Structure formats: C-alpha cells, structure tokens
Amino acid sequence: MFRKILLATSGAPSTFGAARVAFDMAKRYGAEVIVFNVMGVPTKAFSQEVNDVRTGEKVEVDDEYRAWVEEELKNTFAKQIECVEFSKMVLTTGVPHREILRAAREEDVDLIVMGASSGESSAYRMGYTGSTLQRVAKAARCPVLTVHRETASYWGGFGNIVFATDFSKQADHAFKFALASARELECDLTLLHALDISGKVLDQNSIEDELIAARQRLRDMYVPLMGDFKNFDIEVWEGVPYVEIVKMARERSADLIVMAHHSRELDPEKARIGSTMEQVLMRAGCPVVSVSKPDKV
Amino acid sequence: MTQKILIVDDDKEIRSYLSELLSDNGYETVTAVDGAEAVAIAQQEKPDLITLDLEMPNEWGPRFYRKISQDDALKRTPVVVISGLSGIKYAIPKAIASLTKPFEPAQLLKIVKDAIG
Numbered sequence: 262m263f264r265k266i267l268l269a270t271s272g273a274p275s276t277f278g279a280a281r282v283a284f285d286m287a288k289r290y291g292a293e294v295i296v297f298n299v300m301g302v303p304t305k306a307f308s309q310e311v312n313d314v315r316t317g318e319k320v321e322v323d324d325e326y327r328a329w330v331e332e333e334l335k336n337t338f339a340k341q342i343e344c345v346e347f348s349k350m351v352l353t354t355g356v357p358h359r360e361i362l363r364a365a366r367e368e369d370v371d372l373i374v375m376g377a378s379s380g381e382s383s384a385y386r387m388g389y390t391g392s393t394l395q396r397v398a399k400a401a402r403c404p405v406l407t408v409h410r411e412t413a414s415y416w417g418g419f420g421n422i423v424f425a426t427d428f429s430k431q432a433d434h435a436f437k438f439a440l441a442s443a444r445e446l447e448c449d450l451t452l453l454h455a456l457d458i459s460g461k462v463l464d465q466n467s468i469e470d471e472l473i474a475a476r477q478r479l480r481d482m483y484v485p486l487m488g489d490f491k492n493f494d495i496e497v498w499e500g501v502p503y504v505e506i507v508k509m510a511r512e513r514s515a516d517l518i519v520m521a522h523h524s525r526e527l528d529p530e531k532a533r534i535g536s537t538m539e540q541v542l543m544r545a546g547c548p549v550v551s552v553s554k555p556d557k558v
Numbered sequence: 559m560t561q562k563i564l565i566v567d568d569d570k571e572i573r574s575y576l577s578e579l580l581s582d583n584g585y586e587t588v589t590a591v592d593g594a595e596a597v598a599i600a601q602q603e604k605p606d607l608i609t610l611d612l613e614m615p616n617e618w619g620p621r622f623y624r625k626i627s628q629d630d631a632l633k634r635t636p637v638v639v640i641s642g643l644s645g646i647k648y649a650i651p652k653a654i655a656s657l658t659k660p661f662e663p664a665q666l667l668k669i670v671k672d673a674i675g
Binding site: 466472476480491492493494495 | 634
C-alpha cells in the first residue's frame with residue numbers, strides 16, 4: 262500500500278511522533294523512508310545565506326553546515342534508520358512547504374508524514390496547525406499523515422480506524438483510503454458522521470430524526486462500496502464535530518483517524534484547511550491522515 | 559450461500575407470514591416468540607439479519623436489541639423493526655429501517671435485499 266514515505270522533519274522534538282509513525286509504517290510495509298529536511302529559508306535571491314529553520318539565525322550554507330545538519334539528523338533518528346531497509350536523507354534549502362511538495366512529486370511518494378506544528382515555540386502550546394502543514398495538506402496529491410503528539414497508539418498494530426465524513430466529494434477519496442487501510446490491516450472501521458448542532462435549539466425528535474437520516478445516508482453512500490468487508494460500524498454523534506470525532510477515536514481506541522480536508526471550499530485558491538480538521542489534528546490522541554485528492558488512493 | 563434471517567415476533571400469524579415471504583425469496587429463516595428466546599437463538603444461529611417486533615410478552619424488542627449490541631458476534635447484525643406501535647423509529651434508532659404493521663411485502667424485501675443481498 263505504501264512503497265515510499267516522505268518524512269518531512271525539522272529535526273525538532275515536535276516531529277518525533279511523526280518520525281516514529283513513519284518508521285513503524287516503513288518497517289511494516291517494507292517501504293522506503295525519505296527523511297526530508299529543509300535546512301533554512303533563503304534570505305535574499307542568489308544569496309548563500311539562509312535563516313536556519315530551528316534557530317531562526319542567519320547562517321551561510323556551505324558544506325560544513327550541511328554536514329553538521331546531516332549529522333544531527335542522523336543522530337536524532339539513528340535507531341530508527343537502522344530498523345528500515347531503505348532510507349535516505351535529503352537536505353535542501355527553500356520555503357519548506359514548496360520544497361516538501363516538490364520532493365513528494367519528484368520522488369512520487371505514497372504518503373507524506375509530518376508534525377502538525379512546530380510545537381511549543383512560545384509560552385503556550387500552539388492551538389493551531391502550522392502554516393507549512395496547511396499548505397502541504399492543501400496541495401499534496403498523496404495522503405498527508407500528521408502526528409501532533411507522541412501517543413501510545415501507532416501504526417503497526419492497528420485495531421480500529423475512524424473515518425469521519427461530511428459527505429463531501431473529497432470525503433469519497435478519504436473513504437477509499439480508509440477502506441483500503443482497514444482491509445490491508447484487517448482491522449475495524451468506524452464510519453462516523455458528526456452532526457453539527459452547535460448554535461441550534463432543537464427538540465429531541467428533530468435531533469433523532471436527523472440522526473436517523475444521517476445514519477441512512479452513511480449506509481446508502483458507503484455500504485455498497487464495502488464489498489465483502491464486514492468489520493464496520495455506522496455511527497452518527499451529534500455535537501460540535503471536532504469534539505465528537507476526537508471522542509469517538511478515544512472511545513474506540515482508534516489508531517488512525519481518516520478525514521478529508523478543504524472539503525467546504527471548492528476553489529483551491531480560497532481553501533484553507535478545515536477548522537474541524539485543524540482541531541482534530543491538534544487534539545486527537547492518534548495519527549490523523551487527511552486525503553483530499555484521488556491520485557494516490 | 560443462503561442468508562439467514564431471524565424473525566422475532568409474538569404473533570404466530572406474522573411469524574409464518576414473514577417466514578413464508580422470506581423463504582419464497584431465497585432466504586433461510588428462523589423464528590423466536592420473544593426477546594428472551596431470540597437472544598439464545600441469535601447466539602446459536604448467527605443470523606445475517608433480524609426482523610424485530612417491539613411489543614412482546616417477557617422481553618420486549620429494545621431490551622433484546624441492547625443485549626445483542628453488547629455481543630461482539632452479533633452487534634453488527636442489521637435489524638429491521640416491524641411493529642404496530644406508533645413512533646417506532648425512535649425505539650431502536652440504529653435499526654436499518656422501521657416498518658409499521660401492516661407493511662408492504664415489497665418494501666421489506668427491498669430493505670432486506672439492500673442490506674444483505
């Protein structure tokens with residue numbers, strides 16, 4: 262299912278969770294891991310100087326600096342690199358999201374794995390996803406797996422996948438990925454629609470009518486596509502969508518949440534990562550994979 | 559492989575009517591007279607679908623449903639509620655359909671076919 266995985270990492274602790282998942286998956290599938298690092302953002306055109314992505318300091322990119330960064334990364338992921346059969350390291354300079362996308366395209370990877378944000382860069386933990394992830398998720402042709410924090414559950418021993426859908430076209434691609442993963446890993450699949458009733462005052466009958474209608478819609482839309490796959494549950498929970506999705510993942514001890522992003526805005530220029538997606542990424546206790554395009558699923 | 563359907567209803571007439579209707583259409587059927595008996599039969603027979611009455615002596619439909627939804631082997635079995643009570647769609651919200659007696663046989667057959675083929 263995955264032959265090439267691009268691990269986009271700054272080498273900072275906030276990406277260690279992502280690295281663990283990437284290497285675990287590679288071990289399981291015999292996949293190749295490309296450890297990809299953008300050393301710095303160029304300061305001026307044709308200049309050798311860049312702003313180091315970790316420290317923000319101006320540095321001159323020469324062989325010495327390059328060797329130092331490579332050594333640092335090798336040390337950081339030493340044990341994991343030994344565990345997988347094929348891995349290579351790619352270092353470059355540039356604007357991170359553009360370089361990640363370029364590398365993903367050139368290497369024809371099946372999955373991009375990255376952290377959700379650069380972590381505790383200030384006094385409080387970031388409550389929103391990083392701009393690099395935003396841009397990569399929006400434009401990537403392949404699924405993007407994000408791991409925001411180190412958690413107990415990782416790809417490798419999968420029991421349950423939660424697929425959260427808003428019935429959009431993009432969610433269809435995400436569903437394909439969720440089903441293929443559940444088949445491949447022989448695990449349970451929970452199809453979840455979170456019914457957004459925030460800001461509404463509804464009587465109990467209306468809520469239940471909407472829940473029944475949503476369950477029916479899930480059944481009509483996805484069950485005919487399941488074929489002989491039987492290990493699935495259909496769930497509709499009402500509330501604030503991101504809360505319900507995270508709750509469901511916890512309830513089922515899910516090891517992966519599959520969602521589509523940018524599903525509301527069809528114009529890719531205007532699209533921003535969905536607020537539900539963003540909140541799920543930041544809060545879920547398991548890796549979250551977002552799929553929006555059909556190319557690699 | 560023939561799909562097996564468990565019919566749970568306290569009314570003998572309905573049981574034989576459903577049994578005939580479904581077996582004429584190529585399904586294997588087993589029957590139970592109330593929820594208590596149905597649990598034992600469901601565990602033994604592992605049906606592919608259950609038609610469930612709500613009002614029955616001894617154990618009612620919703621209690622039966624609660625019991626099977628705690629059983630790993632049975633919790634994903636689709637349930638079609640067939641009852642004469644009003645407002646039945648709220649009784650078992652996760653049922654794949656709720657039919658009020660008297661129901662159209664073609665409608666039931668379509669629901670069954672869509673669910674289990």
